[in-house]
Amino acid sequence: xxxxxxxxxxxxGAYVAKRCPVRAQNDVIVPGERIPxxxxxxxxxxxxxxxxxxxxxxxVVLHGGAIVIGQDEDAGGATMAAMQNRAPLVLGGRLPSxxxxxxxxxxxxxVAAAGGGYRAIDVKRHMAVSRDLPGRxxxxxxxxxxxxxxxxxxxxxxxxxxxxxxxxxxxxxxxxRMLEAIGMGANDGCWGGIIGTERRVVWYDLDLPVWRTPSxxxxxxLRSTMERYDFEFGFxxxxxxxxxxxxxxxxxxxxxxxVMIQECDGCPWWDYxxxxxxxxxxxxxxxxxxxxxxWQVHREHGVTNRAELxxxxxxTARLVAAAVDVGALRGATEGLDPEAKVADLExxxxxxxxxALLAAEGVTSVRDVRKLCRRTASYSGIGLSALPTHIxxxxxALGSEPVYRRRDVEIVTVPRADxxxxxxxxxxxxxxxxxxxxVTDRSGGDVVRSGYRSFVTxxxxxxxxxxxxxxTFWAWFMRLRSVAHDGGLTFAGYCYSAQxxxxxxxxxxQLAGIADEIEDFIASDEWVDLFRVWDSQLIxxxxxxxxVVAPLVGYSWDVEDAGGAEAMLRYEIAVSHAAGxxxxxKWLLDYNRGDVExxxxxxxxxxxxxxxxxxxxxxxx
Numbered sequence: 001x002x003x004x005x006x007x008x009x010x011x012x013g014a015y016v017a018k019r020c021p022v023r024a025q026n027d028v029i030v031p032g033e034r035i036p037x038x039x040x041x042x043x044x045x046x047x048x049x050x051x052x053x054x055x056x057x058x059x060v061v062l063h064g065g066a067i068v069i070g071q072d073e074d075a076g077g078a079t080m081a082a083m084q085n086r087a088p089l090v091l092g093g094r095l096p097s098x099x100x101x102x103x104x105x106x107x108x109x110x111v112a113a114a115g116g117g118y119r120a121i122d123v124k125r126h127m128a129v130s131r132d133l134p135g136r137x138x139x140x141x142x143x144x145x146x147x148x149x150x151x152x153x154x155x156x157x158x159x160x161x162x163x164x165x166x167x168x169x170x171x172x173x174x175x176x177r178m179l180e181a182i183g184m185g186a187n188d189g190c191w192g193g194i195i196g197t198e199r200r201v202v203w204y205d206l207d208l209p210v211w212r213t214p215s216x217x218x219x220x221x222l223r224s225t226m227e228r229y230d231f232e233f234g235f236x237x238x239x240x241x242x243x244x245x246x247x248x249x250x251x252x253x254x255x256x257x258x259v260m261i262q263e264c265d266g267c268p269w270w271d272y273x274x275x276x277x278x279x280x281x282x283x284x285x286x287x288x289x290x291x292x293x294x295w296q297v298h299r300e301h302g303v304t305n306r307a308e309l310x311x312x313x314x315x316t317a318r319l320v321a322a323a324v325d326v327g328a329l330r331g332a333t334e335g336l337d338p339e340a341k342v343a344d345l346e347x348x349x350x351x352x353x354x355x356a357l358l359a360a361e362g363v364t365s366v367r368d369v370r371k372l373c374r375r376t377a378s379y380s381g382i383g384l385s386a387l388p389t390h391i392x393x394x395x396x397a398l399g400s401e402p403v404y405r406r407r408d409v410e411i412v413t414v415p416r417a418d419x420x421x422x423x424x425x426x427x428x429x430x431x432x433x434x435x436x437x438x439v440t441d442r443s444g445g446d447v448v449r450s451g452y453r454s455f456v457t458x459x460x461x462x463x464x465x466x467x468x469x470x471x472t473f474w475a476w477f478m479r480l481r482s483v484a485h486d487g488g489l490t491f492a493g494y495c496y497s498a499q500x501x502x503x504x505x506x507x508x509x510q511l512a513g514i515a516d517e518i519e520d521f522i523a524s525d526e527w528v529d530l531f532r533v534w535d536s537q538l539i540x541x542x543x544x545x546x547x548v549v550a551p552l553v554g555y556s557w558d559v560e561d562a563g564g565a566e567a568m569l570r571y572e573i574a575v576s577h578a579a580g581x582x583x584x585x586k587w588l589l590d591y592n593r594g595d596v597e598x599x600x601x602x603x604x605x606x607x608x609x610x611x612x613x614x615x616x617x618x619x620x621x
Contacts, residue, residue, distance in 0.1 A: 003234075003238065004237075004238045004241045004242060005241060006102055006237040006238065006240070006241045007102075008241070008244065009102050009237050009240045009241050009244070010102075010240075011097055011098075011099070011102050011103060011104040012102055012103060012104070012233070012236070012237070012240075013103075013104055013105060013106075013174075014105055014170070014171040014174035014175065015171070016233065016236050017170045017171075017173075017174060017229055017232045017233040017236065018166065018167040018170045018171065018232070019263065020259075020261060020263050020264075020267065021235060021236055021239050021255075021256050022256050022257070022258050022259065022269070022273065023263075023267055023268075023269060024236045024239050024240055024243075025239050025240070025243045025254060025255065025256055026269040026272065026273075027240075028240055028243035028244055028247065029243050029246060029247060029254070031269070031272045032269070032271060032272040033271070034268040034269065035267075035268045035269070035270060035271055036268075037268075038266075038565070039569060040565035040566070040568065040569055041266055043568075043569060043572070047125055048124070048125045051123065051125040051197070052108060052123040052125075055108075055123045055146075055195055055199070056068075056091050056092060056108065056109075056123070058146060058199075059089065059091060059109070059146060059149070060091065062146055062147055063088065063089050065087065065088050065089065066087070066088070066089040066090070066091050067082040067087040067089065067090045067091065067093075068091045068092055069082070069090065069091065069092045069093040069094065070092075071092075075093065075094035075106075076094045076095065076096045076097065077096075078093070079093035079094055079095060079096070079110070080095075080096055080182065080184075082110075083110065083112075083118055083184050086112060087112065088111070088112050089109065089110070089111055089112070089149070090109070090110040090111075090118070091108070091109055092106070092108065093106065093107065093110055094106045095107065095175065095178045095179065095182065096178075096182055098177070098178050098181040098182075100181070101177060101178070101181055102237055103174065103177065103178050103181070103233075105174055105175050105178050107120035107121065107122060107175045108121060108122050108123045108195075109121035109122070109123070109149070109193075109195075111149055111150050111151075111193070112150070113150070113151070113152070113186035113187075113188065114150070114152045115186065115187050115188050116186070116187055117179065117183075117184050117185050117186040117187055118179055118184050118185070118186065119150075119151060119176075119179075119186050119191050119192060119193065120172055120175035120176065120179065120192050120193070121149065121192065121193035121194070121195060121201055122168065122171055122172060122175075122192075122193070122194055122195070123194075123195045124165075124168055124194055124195070124196055125196075125197060125429065126163075126165075126196055126197060126429055127163055127196050127197055127198065127429070128162070128163055128165070128168075128194045128195070128196025128197070128198060128200075128202040129141045129143070129157070129160045129161065129162060129163055129196070129198055129200075129202055130160060130161050130162075130163050131159060131160055131507075131510060138161030138162065138164070139161055139162045139164060139210060140156050140157075140158070140160075140161060140162075141156065141157045141160040141161055141162050141202055142154045142155070142156050142157075142202070142203040142205075143155060143156075143157050143160070143200045143201065143202060143203070144193075144200065144201045144203070145200055145201070146195070146199060146200070146201070149193070149201045151191050151193070151201075151203050154201070154203050162202055162204070163196075164210065165194070166211060166225075166228070168194050168204075169192070169204050169206065169225040169228075169229075170225065170228060170229045170232065172192025172193070172194070172204055172206060172225070173190070173192070173206050173225050173226050173228070173229035173230075174229060174233065175192065176190050176192060176206060176226070177229070177230075177233075189205070189207055190205075190206035190207045190225075190226055191203055191204065191205060191206060192204050192206055197429055197430070204225065206224060206225040206226050206229075207224050207225075207226055208224055208225075209222035209223055209224050209227075210222065210224070210225070211223050211224070211225065211228050213228065214293050214296070238255060239254075239255045239256060242254060242255045243255075257276075258272075258273035258276045258277050258283070259277075259283070259285045259292055259295050260273075260277055260283065260285040260286055261285070261291060261292060262291075281305050281306045281307035281398060282305060282306045282397065282398075283304070283305060283306070284298050284299075284303065284304065284305060284306060284309055284390075284394070286306065286397070287306065287309075287390065287393040287394060287397060287541065287542075288393065288542065288543050288544065289386065289389075289393075290390060290393075294384065294386070294390070297379075297382060297384055298390075301375070301378055301379060302375075306394040306397055306398055306541075307394070307398060309390060309391060309394040310391060310394035310395045310397075310398055312373060312375060312376040312387075312391050313372065313373035313376045313391075314388055314391050314392070314407070315361055315372070316372045316373040316376035316377055317376050317379070317387040317388040317391055318361065318388050319357060319358065319361060319363070319372070320376065320377065320379050320380050320384070320387055321384070321385045321386070321387050321388055322357050323383075324354045324357055324358065324380070325347075325354075325380045325381060326372055326376075326377035326380050327377045327378060327380040327381070328347055328380065329342075329345070329347055329348065329369055329372075329377075330369055330370065330372060330374065330377055332345055332346070332347040333345070333366045333369050333370055336366045337366060338365065338366050338367040338370070339365055339366070339367065340365065340366045341364060341365060341366075342355065342358055342359075342363060342364055342365060342366070342368070342369060343355050343359075343364075345366075388407075392404075392406070392407065392539055392616045393539060393541050394541065395541070395616060396539045396540055396541035396616055397540075397541025397542065398541070399541070399616075401613075401614055402540065402552050403538050403539070403540050403549075403552055403613055404538065404539050404540070404613065404614055404615060404616040404618070405537060405538060405539075405613050405614065405615045405616065406536070406537055406538065406539050406615075406616060407615065407616055407617060409536075409537045409538075409615075411610075411611065412537050412538065412606055412610030412611065412613055413537070413606075413610070414530075414533050414603050414606040414607050414610070415492060415525070415528050415533070416442070416492070416603070416607065417442070417484075417489075417490040417491050417492035417526075418441075418442055418443040418447075418484060418489035418490045418491070419439070419440075419441060419442070419443065419447065419448055419480065419481075419483075419484040419489055419490070419491045419492075420439070420440040420442060420491075420492050420493075420494065420600075420603075421437050421438070421439050421440075421477065421480065421491075421492070421493045421494065422437065422438040422440075422493075422494045422495070422596035422597070422599045422600050422603075423435065423436070423437050423477075423493050423494065423495045423501060423596065424436050424495060424496070424501075424592055424595040424596045424599070425500065425501050425504055426567060426571070426588065426591075426592055427500070427504060428461065428568060428571055430461035430462075430466075431461045431462075431463065431465070431466035431504075431507075432466055432469075432470060432504040432507070433456060433457050433458070433461060433466070433469065433571070434454060434455070434456040434457075434588065434589075434592055435454070435455040435456075435469075435470065435473035436452065436453075436454045436455075436589070436592035436593060436595065436596050437452070437453050437454070437455075437473075437477070437596060438451065438452050438453075438593070438596035438597055438599075438600055439451060439452075439453065439480070440600060443487075443489050445487075447483065447484070447487055447489065448480060448483060448484075452593045452596065452597075453476075454589055454592065454593075455469055455470075455472050455473035455476070456469070456585075456588075456589070457469040458574055458575050458581075458585065459575075460575065461575075463511060466507070466508075466511070467508065467511040467512055470504065470505075470507075470508040470511075470512075471508060471512050474505075474508060474512075474514075474518075477493065481493075481526070491526055492525075492526050492527075492528055493521075493526060493527050493528065494528045494529075494530050494599055494600075494603065495527075495528075495529060495530065495599065496529070496530045496531050496546045496595070496598075496599050496602075497529065497531040497545075497546070498522075498527070498529040498531070498532075502522055505518050505521075505522065506518060506519070506522075530599050530602055530603060531544065531546075533606070534549060534602065534606070537610075538613065539616055540552070546595065546598055546599070546602075547562065547563065549602065550598040550601060550602060553601055553602055553605035553609070554601070554605075555597070555598045555601040555602070557591065557594035557598070558590055558593075558594055559587055559590045559591045559594060562591055562594060566591075567588060567591055570584040570587050570588050570591075571584070571588060574588055
C-alpha cells in the first residue's frame with residue numbers, strides 16, 4: 001500500500017478511525033453544504049454527555065483519590081502529571097498530543113495498571129454486554145465494578161458476552177497508542193474498558209483477533225482491534241493528506257469515492273454523496289446487502305453501476321457462486337470440438353460435483369461452456385456466493401415493476417390462521433415499554449374481539465417495570481392462544497423482522513423465569529416473521545424494511561415522521577409528565593398501531609395480490 005507524507009495533517013481524534021473514509025475526505029474538500037444534526041442526533045449526543053457526567057460523578061464519590069482534570073487548565077500537562085504521580089484514577093483527562101502519530105484524545109477515564117502504566121476506559125450510553133442464551137455463547141465478558149474498576153480485579157461473567165462494538169474498540173485502541181507514545185501504556189498487554197448502561201466496566205482485549213476483515217491471501221481473516229485501528233487510522237491520514245494536496249492542485253486524484261454504507265443516513269455530507277451515487281443508472285452500493293467489501297469486489301471487476309451489474313449473466317453467476325471455476329473452464333475449451341463433452345475435460349475430470357452442477361444448468365458440451373459470460377466468469381474463485389442475488393437486485397432496481405418474485409419462487413404464499421395477532425414492540429436503551437397488538441378473527445365466529453390493543457408503561461424504566469408490563473402482555477397473548485386452541489382454531493402471531501421482538505421476549509423469559517415457554521413459542525410455526533416471508537419470496541432492488549415495503553402495497557401511517565428516531569424523541573416527552581406528554585403518548589400509540597396495521601396490510605396483499613407479482617426472470621437485460 002502506498003503511504004503518503006502525513007506530517008501536515010491536523011491532529012486527529014479517535015472518531016476518525018471509525019467513521020467513513022469518504023467523510024474524512026469531505027471534511028477537507030468541503031464539496032457542498034453540511035447537513036446540520038437532526039433533533040434526534042442532537043438529543044443522542046446530549047444524553048451521551050449527561051450519562052458520562054453521571055458516571056464520572058459516581059466515580060468521584062466512590063474514589064476519594066480520583067484526580068479530576070478541569071476543562072480550563074492545561075489538561076494535557078495536568079493529566080501527565082497525575083499519571084507520573086501514579087494517581088489510581090484520572091477522570092476527564094486529555095492525553096498529551098502525539099505529533100508523530102498525528103493524534104489527540106480525551107479518554108473519559110484512565111485507570112492505573114498494577115504493573116505500571118495506565119489503561120483507558122470510555123463511557124458509552126448503550127448496553128455493553130448481552131445475557132447469553134443456551135448454545136449462544138459469544139466473547140466472554142470480563143467485568144469489573146465501578147467500586148474497583150481495574151482490569152486486575154475483573155471477573156469473567158459466564159452468563160454474559162461482550163456486545164462487540166467495533167467503533168468503541170477502535171476508540172480504545174486510539175487511546176492505547178497515545179499512552180504508548182508517552183510511555184504510559186500498561187506493560188502487560190493492550191486492554192481498554194467500556195462502561196455501558198449496565199454501569200460496569202467491560203474489558204476488551206485489544207490484541208485478540210475478533211474482527212473478520214477482507215484479506216489479500218484469502219477471502220477473509222480475523223484481525224485484532226489494534227491491527228484494525230492501525231490500518232483504519234493510517235488510511236484516513238493518507239486520505240486527508242491527499243485531499244489537502246487536491247485542494248492545492250486539482251489534478252491530484254482523491255483516494256476514495258462515495259459509497260453507500262450504514263453510516264450515510266446520519267452523515268453531514270449525505271446530500272452530496274447521494275447526488276453522486278444516484279446519478280443514473282446508480283451506484284452498485286445503493287443495492288441492499290452490498291456493503292463496502294462487496295462493492296470493492298464489483299469495482300475490481302469493472303462493474304461500477306447497477307446497469308453493468310444487471311447485465312451480468314445469472315446462469316454463469318450461479319455456477320460461480322457454487323464454486324465452479326468457470327473462468328478456467330472457458331479457457332480449457334480453446335481449440336476443442338464444440339460438441340466435446342464437458343465431463344471429458346481434464347479441468348473437471350476429478351470434480352464430479354462440478355460436472356453435476358454444470359449438467360443441472362444445461363451445460364454439457366464445449367459449445368455450452370462458450371456461451372457462458374466471460375465477464376461474469378471473471379468472478380470465479382473469489383467466494384462471492386451472493387453474486388446471482390446481486391444481479392437480480394440490480395435488475396429489480398432498474399425494472400419497470402416495484403416488486404418481483406425471486407427466481408426460485410413459483411407462487412407467493414403467506415401463513416394464515418383463524419386467529420391472527422400482529423405484534424410490534426417499542427423500546428429505548430433502558431428497556432421495552434410498549435407491546436402493541438392487532439387482533440384479527442378470521443374464524444367467522446367472533447371468537448375474540450378484533451382490533452388494536454396496547455400494553456404500555458410510562459413509568460421510569462427499570463428491569464422490574466419492564467418485566468411487569470411485558471409479563472402482562474405475554475399472559476394476555478398466551479390466553480388468546482389458548483382460546484383459539486380450545487375452540488379447535490389455528491393461531492398465529494406475526495411481527496416484522498423478529499430480532500428485536502425475540503430479544504425482548506427472551507429478556508422477559510429471563511426476568512420472569514419462563515425462558516423455556518418463550519423459547520418454545522419463538523421456535524414454533526405459530527410465530528411468523530413477515531420480513532422473512534416477504535424477503536424470501538420477493539425482491540425490490542431496494543431495502544425490505546417495513547417503512548419501505550408497506551407503501552408498495554398501499555399502506556401509509558397516520559402520524560407524521562413515522563420512524564424509530566422520532567419515537568425515541570417522543571418517548572422522552574411522554575415520560576416527562578410535562579406539557580405535551582399526552583400528545584406524545586398518543587403519537588407513540590398511533591405510530592405503534594400503524595406498524596401492526598402495516599404488517600396486516602402486507603399479509604392481506606401477499607394473500608391476494610401476490611399471485612400477480614412478475615418473476616425477476618421477466619426483466620430484460
